[in-house]
Amino acid sequence: MYLHGTSQINDQGHLVIGGCDTVQLKEQYGTPLYIMDEHLIRSRCQEYMQAFQASGLTFQVAYASKAFCTMAMCRIVEEEGLSMDVVSEGELYTAMQAGFPVERIHFHGNNKTPDELEMALDAGIGCFVVDNFVELQVLNAIAASKKMMPNILLRVTPGVEAHTHEYISTGQEDSKFGFDVGNGTAYQAVKEAHSLEHVKLLGIHSHIGSQIFEVDGFQVAVERVAAFALEVQQQEGISFTVINLGGGFGIRYTSEDTPLQVSEYVEAITTAVKEHFSKLEGALPQIWVEPGRSIVGDAGTTLYTVGSNKDIPNVRKYVSVDGGMTDNPRLALYEAKYEAVIANRANDEATELVSVAGKCCESGDMLIWDIELASPVAGDLLAVACTGAYNYSMASNYNRIRRPAVVLVKDGKSDVIVERETFEDITSNDVIPARLTRTTITT
Numbered sequence: 001m002y003l004h005g006t007s008q009i010n011d012q013g014h015l016v017i018g019g020c021d022t023v024q025l026k027e028q029y030g031t032p033l034y035i036m037d038e039h040l041i042r043s044r045c046q047e048y049m050q051a052f053q054a055s056g057l058t059f060q061v062a063y064a065s066k067a068f069c070t071m072a073m074c075r076i077v078e079e080e081g082l083s084m085d086v087v088s089e090g091e092l093y094t095a096m097q098a099g100f101p102v103e104r105i106h107f108h109g110n111n112k113t114p115d116e117l118e119m120a121l122d123a124g125i126g127c128f129v130v131d132n133f134v135e136l137q138v139l140n141a142i143a144a145s146k147k148m149m150p151n152i153l154l155r156v157t158p159g160v161e162a163h164t165h166e167y168i169s170t171g172q173e174d175s176k177f178g179f180d181v182g183n184g185t186a187y188q189a190v191k192e193a194h195s196l197e198h199v200k201l202l203g204i205h206s207h208i209g210s211q212i213f214e215v216d217g218f219q220v221a222v223e224r225v226a227a228f229a230l231e232v233q234q235q236e237g238i239s240f241t242v243i244n245l246g247g248g249f250g251i252r253y254t255s256e257d258t259p260l261q262v263s264e265y266v267e268a269i270t271t272a273v274k275e276h277f278s279k280l281e282g283a284l285p286q287i288w289v290e291p292g293r294s295i296v297g298d299a300g301t302t303l304y305t306v307g308s309n310k311d312i313p314n315v316r317k318y319v320s321v322d323g324g325m326t327d328n329p330r331l332a333l334y335e336a337k338y339e340a341v342i343a344n345r346a347n348d349e350a351t352e353l354v355s356v357a358g359k360c361c362e363s364g365d366m367l368i369w370d371i372e373l374a375s376p377v378a379g380d381l382l383a384v385a386c387t388g389a390y391n392y393s394m395a396s397n398y399n400r401i402r403r404p405a406v407v408l409v410k411d412g413k414s415d416v417i418v419e420r421e422t423f424e425d426i427t428s429n430d431v432i433p434a435r436l437t438r439t440t441i442t443t
Ligand SMILES: Cc1ncc(COP(=O)(O)O)c(C=O)c1O
Pocket: 064, 067, 085, 108, 168, 170, 207, 209, 210, 211, 246, 247, 248, 249, 290, 291, 292, 293, 294
């Protein structure tokens, strides 16, 4: 298995992350366990900040909190000087509870409810990324009732089809997100937003998809967004001060993945911005981006305990672990691929071809199809790498399985940042109506 961040193997053959022996982490916290490498998260944040500083452009790097949203994560992001993108009242609430500066929060989503808009307005949010005409009108009306004028960006689809899974591709016309540039709705939206009295149009937003490796999609998006901005400037006299280019920068899950360095993505984008936006009048716009996966993805490892197995001669050997699609639904959703290692025997040669199954009552509950491992037996620890993004944040309680704890590791110290759910948590919102109250049956 590729060793990400601070991961290494110690003299006893144990996988060590952030200076913490995973065998001891299991003793202390149990499994399944999400382990987050703080050093790697911070270095990724710094890589983004430094690459943008080097570009000379005015910028904001907003961490897309949907990838992994906890109060401790909000703290790290704040300390590293990033902004934050939220897509729901829950993410906004988490950031606010962590004391994240609200003026550095951007609110996304294709169906923000009036309650969410109101909550964000009352909090003094930095910017709304408006997705559609209904939202534009509702936001303007709520802001008018509060005598406010929030900053907004309009989300547009620039007609770029990113080379990624269709469920995480968002830049094309046939998408639930945004106003399309090609069919004229984006232009109409700019005119409408500009005419409204209670929103302040800063510019536009474009996000073409996620887990993208090539820079050409981003470069074409910049070119199209710039051409659109030029048209709007020349025909309507409206100039954008902010261009948000979204997230989507890919990471290495397996050896099939070939991501670029953060600095290479940023360099490609900022060079394209300078080239295409210099055709417009006035200063270059501020550039905002919203990376999620590339900040936390490879900083996460999930630790499981191996349990039963089922060997079907000449077909396949299933090795089951104590988690599965409830803590990582990405294989079921996107056929995502992962690498793993037996964490308590990480130097042993991987010689047995197995498939790693979860414990849910669901045939699709698989974590990895066909992986060479060092003959896993019950009691071994399996570490699945690169689970920091869209794992904890997409976890569920299917089969009433308790969500795992999350620990943050750094320099040999581990701290729980999310407690393991308890049985009480599982039933805490259940209510038994009075008419179902158990009565004693007498005969
Ligand atoms: C609007 C928006 N911004 C940012 C992101 C973060 O993307 P990623 O985690 O791929 O960087 C997403 C998710 O794809 C998104 O939809």
